[in-house]
Amino acid sequence: MNRMLAVPELLAIFDHAPVGIVLVRDGHLQHCNRRFCDLLGYAADEVFGQPARVLYASEEEYLRLRRWARRALLAGDAFDVEVPLRRCDGRLIYCRLYAAAIHREAPREGTIWIVEDLEEQTRIKDELWDTQRDLEATFAAAQVGIMLLRDRRIVRNNPRMEEMFGYPAGEMVGCSSRILYISDGEFEAAGNIYAIIAAGGTHRREQWLRRKDGSTFWAQVSGRFVDMHQPDLGSVWIVEDMTERKRQDERLQAALAEQRMIFDNAAFGITYVSGEQMQRCNHRFAGMLGYTPEELAGRLVQEIFPDDAAYRDYAAGAENELRRHGAFVGETQVRRKDGSLFWMRGTAQRVSWEQGGGAIWICEDITERRQAQEALLRAHEELEVRVAERTAELETANVQLQSEIFERMQAEERVWHIAHHDALTGLPNRSLLQDRLGQALAGAERAGNLVAVLFLDLDRFKAVNDTLGHDVGDALLKVVAARLAGAVRDVDTVCRLGGDEFVVVLGAVGGTDDAVMVAERIVDELAQPAEVMGHALRVSTSIGISLFPEDGRDAQTLMKNADTAMYTAKNRGRNNFQFFSPAMNDLASRFFRLEQRLRRAVERNEFVLHFQPQVDVAQRRVCGVEALVRWQDPEAGLVPPAEFIPVAEETGLILELGEWVLRGACRQIRAWHDAGWPQVPVAVNLSPRQFQQSDLVERVRAILAETGVPPAMLELEITESSLMHSVEEALAQVQALADMGVRLAIDDFGTGYSSLAYLKRFPVSRLKIDRSFVRDLCDDRDDAAIVASIIGLARSLALEVVAEGVETAPQLAALRDEGCRHCQGYLFSKPRPAEEVAAIFAAGAV
Numbered sequence: 121m122n123r124m125l126a127v128p129e130l131l132a133i134f135d136h137a138p139v140g141i142v143l144v145r146d147g148h149l150q151h152c153n154r155r156f157c158d159l160l161g162y163a164a165d166e167v168f169g170q171p172a173r174v175l176y177a178s179e180e181e182y183l184r185l186r187r188w189a190r191r192a193l194l195a196g197d198a199f200d201v202e203v204p205l206r207r208c209d210g211r212l213i214y215c216r217l218y219a220a221a222i223h224r225e226a227p228r229e230g231t232i233w234i235v236e237d238l239e240e241q242t243r244i245k246d247e248l249w250d251t252q253r254d255l256e257a258t259f260a261a262a263q264v265g266i267m268l269l270r271d272r273r274i275v276r277n278n279p280r281m282e283e284m285f286g287y288p289a290g291e292m293v294g295c296s297s298r299i300l301y302i303s304d305g306e307f308e309a310a311g312n313i314y315a316i317i318a319a320g321g322t323h324r325r326e327q328w329l330r331r332k333d334g335s336t337f338w339a340q341v342s343g344r345f346v347d348m349h350q351p352d353l354g355s356v357w358i359v360e361d362m363t364e365r366k367r368q369d370e371r372l373q374a375a376l377a378e379q380r381m382i383f384d385n386a387a388f389g390i391t392y393v394s395g396e397q398m399q400r401c402n403h404r405f406a407g408m409l410g411y412t413p414e415e416l417a418g419r420l421v422q423e424i425f426p427d428d429a430a431y432r433d434y435a436a437g438a439e440n441e442l443r444r445h446g447a448f449v450g451e452t453q454v455r456r457k458d459g460s461l462f463w464m465r466g467t468a469q470r471v472s473w474e475q476g477g478g479a480i481w482i483c484e485d486i487t488e489r490r491q492a493q494e495a496l497l498r499a500h501e502e503l504e505v506r507v508a509e510r511t512a513e514l515e516t517a518n519v520q521l522q523s524e525i526f527e528r529m530q531a532e533e534r535v536w537h538i539a540h541h542d543a544l545t546g547l548p549n550r551s552l553l554q555d556r557l558g559q560a561l562a563g564a565e566r567a568g569n570l571v572a573v574l575f576l577d578l579d580r581f582k583a584v585n586d587t588l589g590h591d592v593g594d595a596l597l598k599v600v601a602a603r604l605a606g607a608v609r610d611v612d613t614v615c616r617l618g619g620d621e622f623v624v625v626l627g628a629v630g631g632t633d634d635a636v637m638v639a640e641r642i643v644d645e646l647a648q649p650a651e652v653m654g655h656a657l658r659v660s661t662s663i664g665i666s667l668f669p670e671d672g673r674d675a676q677t678l679m680k681n682a683d684t685a686m687y688t689a690k691n692r693g694r695n696n697f698q699f700f701s702p703a704m705n706d707l708a709s710r711f712f713r714l715e716q717r718l719r720r721a722v723e724r725n726e727f728v729l730h731f732q733p734q735v736d737v738a739q740r741r742v743c744g745v746e747a748l749v750r751w752q753d754p755e756a757g758l759v760p761p762a763e764f765i766p767v768a769e770e771t772g773l774i775l776e777l778g779e780w781v782l783r784g785a786c787r788q789i790r791a792w793h794d795a796g797w798p799q800v801p802v803a804v805n806l807s808p809r810q811f812q813q814s815d816l817v818e819r820v821r822a823i824l825a826e827t828g829v830p831p832a833m834l835e836l837e838i839t840e841s842s843l844m845h846s847v848e849e850a851l852a853q854v855q856a857l858a859d860m861g862v863r864l865a866i867d868d869f870g871t872g873y874s875s876l877a878y879l880k881r882f883p884v885s886r887l888k889i890d891r892s893f894v895r896d897l898c899d900d901r902d903d904a905a906i907v908a909s910i911i912g913l914a915r916s917l918a919l920e921v922v923a924e925g926v927e928t929a930p931q932l933a934a935l936r937d938e939g940c941r942h943c944q945g946y947l948f949s950k951p952r953p954a955e956e957v958a959a960i961f962a963a964g965a966v
């Protein structure tokens with residue numbers, strides 16, 4: 121039905137039209153609908169009358185479009201243009217304009233303009249264009265191959281497809297997708313995919329595809345229809361070259377397989393623990409605990425611990441370490457499936473949260489090692505005990521050793537002391553003296569000092585020894601040693617050389633005065649009476665002194681020279697000291713020369729005997745004669761015995777000489793007897809050496825027999841000290857001589873230390889008072905007393921007594937007053953040759 125629209129209906133359409141509608145007449149806007157106002161931002165009453173040009177971007181644009189529109193409208197054409205229009209607020213919006221004249225024949229009646237907003241369309245178009253551009257860019261830049269197929273023919277593909285399959289740009293378009301497959305079979309089989317993707321899903325598969333050059337590669341292919349409802353639109357396929365990824369996968373798989381192999385076959389137990397569960401473990405780990413890996417997987421770690429406390433303790437330590445350092449090493453006891461325990465060492469490495477968290481544990485059964493360690497520990501402890509015991513033993517041994525070393529050192533010290541000290545006095549001996557003297561000399565050399573060497577020899581010590589015995593002698597030596605030590609400084613050295621010889625070394629002496637002072641002190645000290653074993657003894661000493669450096673620069677020379685000086689002191693009357701002088705050496709050499717001459721004299725028999733009468737003072741008659749030897753030296757003349765007897769005694773020549781004298785005296789007795797002179801005994805001096813001869817008695821007997829002299833005519837004078845030396849032997853000797861009938865006299869009586877007890881036992885006939893007592897008899901009370909006591913002693917022992925050295929009448933008178941009957945001395949006669957004595961005999965009286 122064709123019905124005309126009513127005005128209200130037309131107005132409703134006009135108002136609700138989705139496009140703007142405006143009537144333009146004479147270049148001005150007339151009526152417009154609501155859409156027009158909304159589109160261009162005018163209120164409903166603002167549009168009417170507005171010039172049309174306000175709608176355009178510029179005056180020129182308006183004029184250009186008006187011309188263009190008039191022409192089209194006059195020609196009866198519709199005017200349709202897209203142009204920007206200016207809104208009321210000045211903003212331009214893009215619109216489409218349709219213009220049509222109300223009356224084509226009368227365009228001045230106005231034109232209807234329809235304005236369509238192209239802004240939204242433009243925006244959508246722009247968006248589509250952008251999307252397309254993005255898609256194109258993505259399509260071009262995609263690293264996967266993308267193609268659109270229709271009827272299995274390539275409609276479109278991206279550059280990556282050409283690159284992947286080795287085709288030049290554009291060559292693939294239009295080709296059947298068969299070119300991508302390695303065989304017809306594959307191509308056919310791939311056709312089944314369409315049925316699958318028809319359901320709307322995406323199909324994805326991996327397969328070998330073929331490049332243009334025939335080579336193949338592994339690809340992942342996924343495809344779907346563009347629109348499953350419109351299969352004709354085609355399907356989109358994405359092809360990805362998986363060769364590298366496949367290789368990587370294969371490598372990964374290989375690596376994983378290797379790791380799995382390592383994991384499974386590792387010599388160590390490995391387990392991955394997470395959430396306190398053993399998630400996975402290898403065979404070794406499971407085997408250690410007596411499980412299979414499957415049995416252990418998922419079990420709580422706690423289950424393999426002996427108890428909860430052990431687990432908590434270990435887990436707390438491990439957790440702490442893993443948290444702080446990412447690693448943990450610990451040893452613990454764990455329980456096997458069968459309940460037995462063993463020691464496990466676990467080394468844990470934390471796994472990052474990205475990798476799943478927890479920790480990988482590498483575990484090792486260290487039971488054997490622990491046992492070995494424990495055994496080692498025990499062995500170590502035992503060893504320590506043994507070491508401690510051994511140390512204690514060693515310490516004990518060490519103490520013993522120390523003690524032995526100490527004892528040995530003491531013994532060595534004793535040995536050294538013994539070797540370097542005199543056993544009797546404890547003083548340094550000759551060996552130590554050498555040492556000390558050497559040191560003193562070295563010191564003096566450095567300091568420029570003097571050193572004094574004092575050589576001491578006790579006077580008549582031999583007599584003490586001989587008369588009072590060795591014990592007394594030894595005790596006296598000790599007293600002397602003590603006094604010597606007391607007389608010098610500590611730094612000085614007192615030494616005993618042996619016998620009664622001592623040496624004192626005074627180090628660092630300022631001058632000779634110091635040496636003199638010490639020597640005087642020694643002489644004085646020793647001169648003090650000494651109470652020795654019940655005997656009041658008085659000793660004196662002779663000291664020889666040599667000084668370093670003037671008397672010698674070495675110990676030997678100094679000792680020799682001090683010794684020489686000592687002999688000089690002796691010769692000068694004893695009890696004094698003498699400094700060495702080079703002249704003394706002359707004396708010594710004289711002694712040597714004397715010895716030579718004496719030997720020669722003995723050989724040549726250059727001796728003569730003189731005889732000194734002994735007088736019976738009451739009768740003034742010769743009652744005896746003493747034979748005294750003289751040396752008739754062809755060079756020096758008559759030499760007195762005092763000069764050569766000590767040399768003869770010292771050299772042993774006295775034995776030969778003494779025998780000569782004995783024989784000569786006996787011959788003279790015989791001669792006088794034969795000449796008819798009165799028979800008086802002849803006294804012969806017997807030196808100590810002669811007296812000690814073991815065959816003395818036989819010799820005397822032989823000479824008596826040889827000369828035919830009766831033993832009673834011979835009187836042997838023996839010194840007091842000879843008798844007291846080895847008393848028992850002396851007694852036997854004297855007894856044998858007495859038995860033979862020989863008379864015996866004790867010479868020099870009073871100078872020695874005769875023991876009355878012994879004296880009584882000797883069968884002697886006479887005592888001879890030494891002339892030293894007789895000399896001062898009249899002046900010295902002591903000597904007078906000694907002489908008196910000797911005479912008294914002789915009387916009480918029924919012995920004759922002879923006083924020697926009577927030179928003066930007062931001496932004779934004093935002796936006579938004391939009751940001494942026999943005297944000998946220059947007062948009566950000096951010793952004279954035998955012929956002269958015969959003259960005395962002839963005179964009858966003296």
Ligand SMILES: Nc1nc2c(ncn2[C@@H]2O[C@@H]3COP(=O)(O)O[C@H]4[C@@H](O)[C@H](n5cnc6c(=O)[nH]c(N)nc65)O[C@@H]4COP(=O)(O)O[C@H]3[C@H]2O)c(=O)[nH]1
Binds near residue numbers: 762765807924925951
């Ligand atoms: N100043 C002085 N002297 C007097 C006096 N009367 C006697 N004399 C000396 O006194 C000495 C006595 O001898 P002697 O005591 O046995 O002392 C002897 C004796 O011990 C020893 N002697 C002498 N001849 C021998 C000998 O043939 N054999 C041994 N073994 N010794 C002898 O030599 C010593 C000295 O002999 P001589 O020189 O002959 O000295 C002698 C004699 O000449 C006197 O009044 N005044």
